[in-house]
Amino acid sequence: xxxxxxxxxxxxxxxxxxxxxxxxxxxxxxxxxxxxxxxxxxxxxxxxxxxxxxxxxxxxxxxxxxxxxxxxxxxxxxxxxxxxxxxxxxxxxxxxxxxxxxxxxxxxxxxxxxxxxxxxxxxxxxxxxxxxxxxxxxxxxxxxxxxxxxxxxxxxxxxxxxxxxxxxxxxxxxxxxxxxxxxxxxxxxxxxxxxxxxxxxxxxxxxxxxxxxxxxxxx
Amino acid sequence: xxxxxxxxxxxxxxxxxxxxxxxxxxxxxxxxxxxxxxxxxxxxxxxxxxxxxxxxxxxxxxxxxxxxxxxxxxxxxxxxxxxxxxxxxxxxxxxxxxxxxxxxxxxxxxxxxxxxxxxxxxxxxxxxxxxxxxxxxxxxxxxxxxxxxxxxxxxxxxxxxxxxxxxxxxxxxxxxxxxxxxxxxxxxxxxxxxxxxxxxxxxxxxxxxxxxxxxxxxxxxxxx
Numbered sequence: 001x002x003x004x005x006x007x008x009x010x011x012x013x014x015x016x017x018x019x020x021x022x023x024x025x026x027x028x029x030x031x032x033x034x035x036x037x038x039x040x041x042x043x044x045x046x047x048x049x050x051x052x053x054x055x056x057x058x059x060x061x062x063x064x065x066x067x068x069x070x071x072x073x074x075x076x077x078x079x080x081x082x083x084x085x086x087x088x089x090x091x092x093x094x095x096x097x098x099x100x101x102x103x104x105x106x107x108x109x110x111x112x113x114x115x116x117x118x119x120x121x122x123x124x125x126x127x128x129x130x131x132x133x134x135x136x137x138x139x140x141x142x143x144x145x146x147x148x149x150x151x152x153x154x155x156x157x158x159x160x161x162x163x164x165x166x167x168x169x170x171x172x173x174x175x176x177x178x179x180x181x182x183x184x185x186x187x188x189x190x191x192x193x194x195x196x197x198x199x200x201x202x203x204x205x206x207x208x209x210x211x212x213x214x215x216x217x218x219x
Numbered sequence: 220x221x222x223x224x225x226x227x228x229x230x231x232x233x234x235x236x237x238x239x240x241x242x243x244x245x246x247x248x249x250x251x252x253x254x255x256x257x258x259x260x261x262x263x264x265x266x267x268x269x270x271x272x273x274x275x276x277x278x279x280x281x282x283x284x285x286x287x288x289x290x291x292x293x294x295x296x297x298x299x300x301x302x303x304x305x306x307x308x309x310x311x312x313x314x315x316x317x318x319x320x321x322x323x324x325x326x327x328x329x330x331x332x333x334x335x336x337x338x339x340x341x342x343x344x345x346x347x348x349x350x351x352x353x354x355x356x357x358x359x360x361x362x363x364x365x366x367x368x369x370x371x372x373x374x375x376x377x378x379x380x381x382x383x384x385x386x387x388x389x390x391x392x393x394x395x396x397x398x399x400x401x402x403x404x405x406x407x408x409x410x411x412x413x414x415x416x417x418x419x420x421x422x423x424x425x426x427x428x429x430x431x432x433x434x435x436x437x438x439x440x441x442x443x
Contacts, residue, residue: 145361145365146362146365149345149358149361149362152349152354152358153345153348153349153358154348154349159344159345159348162341162344163341163344163345163362165337165341166334166335166337166338166341166366166369166370167338167365167366167369169334169369169373170369170372170373170376197376201372204368204372205369208364208365208368212361212364212365215282215357215360215361216357216358216361
């Protein structure tokens with residue numbers, strides 16, 4: 001039952017996205033132009049730490065921009081309709097899953113553009129990719145909940161950013177650390193515990209989002 | 220004798236201030252007399268975290284029972300915890316200037332404190348942006364629980380991962396106060412009462428604010 005609702009809602013999200021492509025293109029253009037602005041101002045970054053930090057700062061803002069829409073674009077009537085036909089768990093899980101897919105796409109494109117313009121000094125590519133994917137899962141689950149909160153407060157991008165920065169920090173700092181190791185080319189066997197911490201953070205944020213969302217839901 | 224704990228708070232704090240400034244303390248290199256900051260700076264953080272935990276408890280209760288009293292306690296605890304956090308930052312910053320040579324250093328504990336303050340300021344902002352009472356209570360309770368868990372993660376897990384060790388006494392290979400204090404217990408004799416005193420004072424301020432809120436609510440009802 002839950003799975004059926006989840007599947008239907010997820011397919012609806014994806015269909016809606018492909019029908020107008022406006023949101024997706026907006027976010028992609030946002031990332032590409034930010035990277036290009038960074039390229040124009042930095043040209044080339046030799047220092048790996050600075051390279052890494054800049055990458056994650058771009059990702060941080062782009063992800064807030066991308067996911068802030070996930071609940072704000074739904075009108076009150078539409079939310080009421082969901083409320084009458086689906087369980088809150090299915091709604092939040094479908095939003096999170098859709099956002100994870102969006103974030104993975106976004107981070108890959110961001111990484112590609114960033115490497116193309118500013119250069120790529122990552123040695124352990126697999127580790128960097130796994131940090132991107134684990135990061136996408138965590139960021140999506142945290143931001144989906146925050147987006148629901150901000151949407152209930154009838155609020156703008158500003159409130160969304162202020163609410164999400166402090167709660168994203170543990171995840172972002174761990175991500176920066178792991179991708180630093182990827183740049184230095186340290187093997188999986190040495191840094192597996194950081195990946196474990198990342199997965200744990202993902203699990204915590206996913207669980208909290210699913211537990212707390214039902215309370216935001218009833219109006 | 221309902222108010223005995225308030226008398227206890229006053230007694231403990233008078234003791235803390237008098238003994239904290241006058242009692243003999245271990246004379247250590249670099250620290251010297253700034254060691255007295257232990258009674259004021261560290262106890263601010265204890266009070267802040269106690270209030271935040273009270274706030275968490277009441278937010279969870281609110282989600283279960285939707286009683287507006289829980290919401291008041293949660294909100295006012297956060298307001299007072301921000302006051303104590305600010306005091307903790309100020310006392311810590313002044314202390315750091317004289318012992319470490321800088322107002323702010325890249326220290327896991329400092330960053331944890333800053334993130335905590337940011338998330339609770341965001342909580343206050345969120346409350347201000349919603350007009351409807353019940354909606355405000357429910358949504359801010361959700362954010363409060365989420366932020367608290369993330370804060371615990373930040374303070375509990377992240378410092379163990381970073382290579383930068385804390386400069387704080389007792390962390391990162393620095394000797395803690397308990398080592399200097401083994402013989403005389405002179406610090407401990409003041410520190411424990413100080414922590415209890417400040418926690419009681421912060422709770423007292425919080426209860427006063429809740430009473431103010433009740434009066435405001437009653438006045439509003441009569442004006443309508």
